[in-house]
Amino acid sequence: MSIAIIGGGIIGTSIAYHLAHHGEKVTVIDDQRSGRATDAGAGIVCPWVTKRNKNTPGYELSTRGATYYETLQHQLEAEGFGNTGYKKVGTLAISTDDNYLSQLEDELLKEKERNPGIGTLERLSKEQTKERFPPLHEQYESLFVGGGARVDGRKLQLAMQQSAQKLGVKWVNGTAKVLSTKGEAPKLEVNGKYEMPSKVIFASGAWLEELQLPVRPKHKIRPQRGQIVHLKAHGEETSDWPIIQPESSYYILSFEDSRIVVGATREDGKGFTEQVTAGGLHEVLSVTSELIPGADQYEWLETRVGFRPISADNKPVLGPLDEEHTFYVANGFGATGLTMGPYAGKLLADLVHTNQAEMDLRAFYPDV
Incomplete structure (x- = not known):
């Protein structure tokens, strides 16, 4: 065949x-x-921190997909092709709302019985949160989700x-x-x-x-345009920093070589226009400054534009x-x-x- x-x-x-x-x-x-x-795509592998309906086949596919990564990574390594950027660094679900974090922790503790890939759950104070992700604004507490990972697409x-x-x-x-x-x-x-x-x-x-x-x-x-900003935090060892997931749809994740990725816009009705726009860049960088006050001193590396395939x-x-x-x-x-x-x-x-x-x-x- x-x-x-x-x-x-x-x-x-x-x-x-x-x-x-x-x-x-x-x-x-x-x-x-x-x-x-x-x-x-940025490369976040952490479907559990979401406000979407979890009682759907799509959510099950996401959680199974996240769990499958370790099997795939081990197989690729055994075949001599293990350079994927995959690493289980954990996720910090951050918020200034203690109730939100408490509810999220309760929800994930219950869900962990059927989805053990969620990993370790740990509530962190403002000080502990900054220890895990040093440049983050000091106002945030967090819930650490040990199963969170990132990959280079x-x-x-x-x-x-x-x-x-x-x-x-x-x-x-x-x-x-x-x-x-x-x-x-x-x-x-x-x-x-x-x-x-x-x-x-x-x-x-x-x-x-x-x-x-x-x-x-x-x-x-249909295509949904996304603009994603890559920055370089010179002098910072970022390879083990966890993913940052605030209550919004934005995120921050880090890779080797002091690279920090922030995104992303979700733009419908733009067709396949590939230009980086002033509005999109402003939107992403504004969120970046709110989360990382010192990010205005980071080097801008690139802005990637991609088109997500969205079904009706x-x-x-x-x-x-x-x-x-x-x-x-x-x-x-x-x-x-x-x-x-x-x-x-x-x-x-x-x-x-x-x-x-x-x-x-x-x-x-x-x-x-």
């Missing part, structure tokens, strides 16, 4: 990686779009790609055009040549609507497009793509290879 995957971001690469481990013949066709969510994608290629996956730089209609066998035109794979998986992120799919998912995918019903789209299970789609992961993506890729690869997965994916099927 030959399988073509259109899109080489985190989800497409994960599908290819896991299919390769199943011994499948796989070709990934990727046009290397700038603004890909994988390349721009670019490095992770490359690590899985290189491992997959070593297993025989073919990577093609180019554009795929779908020539099949509903009920027909797959036929693609790739860089002017015709390809006839057994199955096709569409994992093209926010650009899904540009493809002529033989069957359309029930809910359309705000849940992932994952599964077969047709009754014959010839065409599949993996999309709509929004701001949680780096949390869900590697595990969702494993699930879909298992479904394609064996027609079953360890998690019931029917809630994410394209026709639901």
